Amino acid sequence: MQDYSVIKEKAFEEIEKATSSAQLVDLRVKYLGKTGEISLLMKNMKDIAPEERASFGKVVNELKTEVESKIQEKDTLLKEIEFKNKIKAESLDITLPGKKQETGNLHPLNIVKNQIIDAFTGMGFEVFEGPEIELDYYCFEALNIPKDHPARDMQDTFYVKDDIVLRPHTSPGQIRTMENKKPPIKILSPGRVYRADDDASHSPMFHQIEGLVVDKNVSLCDLKGLLNKFFKTIFDETTEIRLRPSYFPFTEPSVEVDVTCSKCHGKGCSLCKGTGWIEILGAGIVNKKVLENCGIDSNEYSALAFGLGIERITMIKYGITDIRTLFANNVKFLKQFERR
Ligand code: PHE
Secondary structure, eight states: OHHHHHHHHHHHHHHHHOOSHHHHHHHHHHHHSTTSHHHHHHHGGGGSOHHHHHHHHHHHHHHHHHHHHHHHHHHHHHHHHHHHHHHHHHOOOTTSOOOOOOOOOOOHHHHHHHHHHHHHHTTTOEEOOOOSEEEHHHHTGGGTOOTTOGGGSTTTSOEEETTEEEOSSSTHHHHHHHHHOOSSEEEEEEEEEEOSOOBTTBOSEEEEEEEEEEETTOOHHHHHHHHHHHHHHHSOTTOOEEEEEEEETTEEEEEEEEEEOTTTTTSOOTTTTTSSEEEEEEEEEEOHHHHHHTTOOTTTOEEEEEEEEHHHHHHHHHTOOOGGGGTSOOHHHHHTTOOO
16 A cells, blocks of 8 residues: 555656656556556555455556556647647748749840841841851951951951951851842841940940842932831831941942931930931942952842941930940849830
């Protein structure tokens, strides 16, 4: 009987102190398992006087039940606490701001290049891209630019070798096309060009698009009509153009083309320096010598050509004042051109 109360007290105390359901499993083994302390009490039965055996058995059984229900009760409590802790540990903090997925967008030069190509392909032009590292012959010789012409100066052109250069314009595209195609020809030749020049309006690398039309009776009227339609598409319907006499070795006559200022619409502002007009490209009727250099009969065919700078059109369209911002890779600047 003494053992009984000592065991009960000890068991209850240990159950009370248990802090995990795993500890309770151990306590159940310790007291109620096959060789547990309470089970062992039963083994003492033989030492007990026969008349007391029945009541001893009853008391031990009661002890068993009491300890069992005490463990049960504590187990329920601990399992509840453990479950709550688990939920707490696994919960998501939904107040945390999400991570924004950044999306890319086309560079403004590519946006404008695509618009220019779209405008001309709509008028039946095909696109042909020539090499950026080009023979002197295609860049100068075949275009009627003689050996002593200032355009060949080391100050302007990047030489790779004596007869190989980084093309300073897309006009070699004219020659490469006419060498390989029979008229009628209507092509655009876009691409990177290089010149040793570097300030707010010049970059050592920039982009041009060359246009060439070869057919019977091609004239300056065709050139003006074509460019008139093009600039109304690329700027707006109110845009007008004018042709001024100019000089290029590969065109005769040669013209400089101006457009009405897209900012002030001809009234005069800082963009057009008060004139209402902006100089936009060089063009002309292809010099007969150039046609002959490509094996095209200049008595049967004539051609028009123009070369426009993509940076220039982009800067006018978006009011960009320094060409270098186009190449600085400043994401804040570039994001402005995102399609909304
Ligand atoms: N290739 C000339 C330039 O850079 C532009 C041009 C092209 C002029 C075609 C006339 C005809 O600057």
